[in-house]
Amino acid sequence: MKIIEIANFTSLNRAPLVIEGYLFEGSDPYAPSVAIVGAMEGKNILPLYSASKLVDFLKNKIHDKDKIRGNILVIPSINSYALNINERFWPLDKTNINTMFPGYELGETTQRIAKKVFDAIRGYTYGIILESREDLSNCIPYVKLFKSGFEDIEGAKTFGFRVVNHRELTPVDTVTLQYNWQLWETKAYSIVCPNKNQIDIDNSNEIFEGIIQFLSKNKLIDYRVLNGFESVIAAQEDIEIAKAPKSGIFITMKKEGTYISKGDVIGQIVHSLNGEIVHTFISTCNGMIVCCYKNGLILEGALAFRIIKSD
């Protein structure tokens, strides 16, 4: 294993921002290769943990290094400046590194960071981006693929997650890492992790096992794994949305990952001052809750639940 320096940016008063990659060189020159990108945002705790756990696995748990067949590059953290102070984006100008790709070496700071990262990860057969949900919700871990014309749905299924969300490409998506990586002929997938500040062991195990399964099924490592789920490909029309008709204190009765039936009570909103129940969420379909609003206080109109319909 080699540690490679991908970028090094100085600061007026902070220690330099150093972006490092852990490169595991494969034993088979004909095997495919993969690069895995961890935390690009400062609140990407599970992405950071999942990537660092993978480094530990490859370094310390696979004793016969010949079993690592293809080159594997893991970059656990891109944005340690934000991680260290619990900021979400680049701390100075609040720009999102994951909207700066493919980057520009003469541009603004985050464009330069994106360029250096992109230069390091271009040319890999596969690319895995560990992200968190962008809105105020928690979710089961799933694969997100844009309908870009370059996406690899069959590859996305090999993670063995329950859901592959195959969604429309929006203008902002054209400056993300996933889209640009695909444009440069890497089969890129985003694993969307729950947006939690603490490590949820069940979630992190699921994400880790998904990555190992992907590496194994795509012949990057020789490692026996048990099969995961047969992934459901879910587009927008497969997802039922429940919005909050009132504001107040939000109580989730069913967590993400729970199967529900039409008519089940899945949540409530309580008036924040007089304590009365002002709304009860009742499922309008059979299916699985895949995302739940994550805060205890909810705004009127906020998306409270996303349910993948089973019929």
Add this chain to the structure above:
Amino acid sequence: MQVKEIFSSQLPVGETLSIKRSRFEPLQKSDNLKRISIVSGTHGDELEGQYAIYLLTSWLNENQDAISGIIDIYPAVNPLGIDTITRGFPLYEVDLNRVFPGGEDGFLPGQLVHALVQDIKGSDIAIDIHSSNIFLREIPQIRINKEFSNFTLPLAKELNCDFIWIHDAVTVLEATFSHTMNSLGTKTLVVEMGVGMRLTKEYGEQLLCGMLNLMKKEGIITTENSFEAREPFLSEIGEVFYLNSPSSGLFVPALDHCAIIKKNEKIGTIVEPLTGATLDTLYAPNSGILFTLREFPVVYEGSLLARIFGERDK
């Protein structure tokens, strides 16, 4: 003048988020009146539009007889952001000017911008007033997407701004207010001026004159008053030169904003207070007008320090 709420969302504890529009129209209503919509406060840290809009509504109140079209004013698209010095939509941390056109079933910021678009749709003209962010000071300028410049450039020239910057179409900018409205047939101009979190009184007055001039030319106001629009620089007759910081440190400018400068003139230095070292000295890459200058002194490698507009030096 009528005030209408175009979007609302109850907040969790005894408060309502409300997006408001004020409408000025002639006392004698008639069909087929031209409509202009003026929008600001999409970014909560940009306040120059607040003052320019105040000047306009104040003028309209004093000159109600001059109103011959419909003037819709949306001063605060992101009211929670404005009142909390937050650029994006608070809680969601999202830039509202990257989620257009939004949708009824999208996340809350998307619902908000969708309501705005639905209300403005059908206007003949829209003006979206931005300040620069907190980092840069800008002269009053209009930003125009080349895709729509055939019909927006003539209007831009009436707005009494100093510079019109016509830029290439960029896919990511399709998620902006201006692209959405232009695509829906409303001729939309984006104004950038001043600096974030501050008011520049003379810029507000300059833009007021431009808005009144444009409205008079378009028959939206009818008045004996005359409003002069200055001749703007057009980006097509020169080039924009960027100066990004080569190092991290404290930027100390050597020139004033708006200065006319010569190639190789000193623009500023990057210094390090701890050691007293001068890390870099920056020189103008080309002659021209210094139309953008760094206001916030802390810089990283890559931070934009200045932009100069001029013809390329021989």
